[in-house]
Amino acid sequence: MPLHLRILNDVEKRILSGEWPPGHRIPFEHELTVQYGCSRMTVNKALTDLVKKGLIERRRKAGTHVSFPHVQFAVMEIHDLRREVQALGLPYRYEIVSLKPRRARREDNARLDLAAGASVLEIVCDHFAGDRPFCHEERLINLAAVPEAAKETFEEGPPGTWLLGKVPWSSAEHRIRAEAAKAKIASALSIPTGSACLVVERTTHYSGLQITHVIFTYPGDRHELVAQFAHG
Incomplete structure (x- = not known):
């Protein structure tokens, strides 16, 4: 499995299980690069896909948070x-x-x-x-x-x-x-x-x-x- 999909799946699982509820701030990009031992580009790709799925919201300065359901x-x-x-x-x-x-x-x-x-x-x-x-x-x-x-x-x-x-x-x-x-x-x-x-x-x-x-x-x-x- 490509690393960006592994990151995506890990984050998605925590959101859908309720471990990370709506409004929860997920780790910053630099924290995820250390955790997974990968480039910032790989983390960014995973987070971008999660935004497209409507699971997270990325706000300048405020960080990345779990979206509130529509x-x-x-x-x-x-x-x-x-x-x-x-x-x-x-x-x-x-x-x-x-x-x-x-x-x-x-x-x-x-x-x-x-x-x-x-x-x-x-x-x-x-x-x-x-x-x-x-x-x-x-x-x-x-x-x-x-x-x-x-x-x-x-x-x-x-x-x-x-x-x-x-x-x-x-x-x-x-x-x-x-x-x-x-x-x-x-x-x-x-x-x-x-x-x-x-x-x-x-x-x-x-x-x-x-x-x-x-x-x-x-x-x-x-x-x-x-x-x-x-x-x-």
């Missing part, structure tokens, strides 16, 4: 962010940024079709995969449909997971678009202002009653939507 999820699913992150083999956590019941405003009608003065619960939270921001969530819950949400602190789980476990739903609508990150979103996701983001906007219903409206904003370079369908 996330896929189905367009037609009501997905659970906790499960998405855990499926990547990464620890999941979330932070509630704000949580407040209030009266529906005029601008809320674009999100939930409510009568003036109806009660809603407004939630903003951030989701993380390891130490890295994964998604920013902005949600409204119709308290006429889910009155028990008014007293919920969401300490045991994020709002989406809580709703999936507590409230049935019969239909949902997804709207998907690309947006440049404004300052507030960029700060929440730790990305530069103006970065491309994937935005998934969803409204769920039960027996004609609107339950919740949520906007998920993801860093655009790490997420994609997948839809499978058949003819006829």
